[in-house]
Amino acid sequence: MYNEGLLQLENRLLELNEKALNDFGLPSPIRPHNNASDIILIRSYDTNELSVFINENLLKLVRDQRQAFDAIIDSVLNNRGLIFFLDAPGGIGKTFLANLVLAKVRQSGRNGLAVASSGIAATLLNDGKTAHSTFKLPLTVSLEQQSVCSIRKNGPLGKLLQETSLIIWDECTMSDRAHVEAVNRTLKDLRNSDAVMGGVTFVFAGDFRQTLPVVTKGTRADVIRACLKSSHLWSSVASLNFCVNNSILAKEKLFLLTLTAMTLNLTRH
Numbered sequence: 001m002y003n004e005g006l007l008q009l010e011n012r013l014l015e016l017n018e019k020a021l022n023d024f025g026l027p028s029p030i031r032p033h034n035n036a037s038d039i040i041l042i043r044s045y046d047t048n049e050l051s052v053f054i055n056e057n058l059l060k061l062v063r064d065q066r067q068a069f070d071a072i073i074d075s076v077l078n079n080r081g082l083i084f085f086l087d088a089p090g091g092i093g094k095t096f097l098a099n100l101v102l103a104k105v106r107q108s109g110r111n112g113l114a115v116a117s118s119g120i121a122a123t124l125l126n127d128g129k130t131a132h133s134t135f136k137l138p139l140t141v142s143l144e145q146q147s148v149c150s151i152r153k154n155g156p157l158g159k160l161l162q163e164t165s166l167i168i169w170d171e172c173t174m175s176d177r178a179h180v181e182a183v184n185r186t187l188k189d190l191r192n193s194d195a196v197m198g199g200v201t202f203v204f205a206g207d208f209r210q211t212l213p214v215v216t217k218g219t220r221a222d223v224i225r226a227c228l229k230s231s232h233l234w235s236s237v238a239s240l241n242f243c244v245n246n247s248i249l250a251k252e253k254l255f256l257l258t259l260t261a262m263t264l265n266l267t268r269h
């Protein structure tokens, strides 16, 4: 019990700032691994469960979603390191597609990381976390500084990012581009690569029609300047556009009509 407590504490510390208990003068837990730096901050997935999930949902993809799915999976499986942006209005199925892509990549035994700009959006992704916690993003970034994330190359998180084949960043349109640029610099350094995002297949998802980055006391021009679209990285991004998902809209319309009918019935009595 005592050892289990220490293990859990140390795992959390490693996740938060890559430090072990003995870095703080506290007793170290006994681990099945040789040392704390061997811990890989990655979950192992049940491939049977993933297969069931994929089989259930792959056939549901509409044409545009399927094309996007194939393009992303092709980039991952052939190590093309392409950068995509899932461009569609809210409710059209970006998160649905993202979860399916993650399942496919994880089922193939590769690492797929899911992050989102907000905590709520992160909970909708399978094993998703916030971009801030995953990339250890600096709290204050400015476009003038060449900020990087505080991730050690030989630490567990550094190793994980070197081995990752796919990163999905949902609701990226809410993030300041300085954060995305800091991640780009960090991945290039960690993966010893000059390619954008260090050569990992990267999928941004979001909707510029929804919330944009918040710039304290900023003008409209400042907000536009903070947008991902204003970044030099944007020229490397391939947009995958979704049309309106008719089948889903039809169901939603039917649901709304049923609700309206029920409300009218209630008010009549």
Ligand SMILES: Nc1ncnc2c1ncn2[C@@H]1O[C@H](COP(=O)(O)OP(=O)(O)OP(=O)(O)O)[C@@H](O)[C@H]1O
Pocket: 060, 061, 062, 065, 088, 089, 090, 091, 092, 093, 094, 095, 096, 097, 206, 207, 245, 248
């Ligand atoms: N091809 C599909 N088949 C069945 N259901 C789908 C499909 N695509 C999306 N959906 C469903 O539609 C709803 C909205 O999808 P989703 O949350 O992925 O949209 P989104 O584009 O990420 O929205 P937002 O930008 O608001 O986060 C969800 O309930 C999802 O399960």
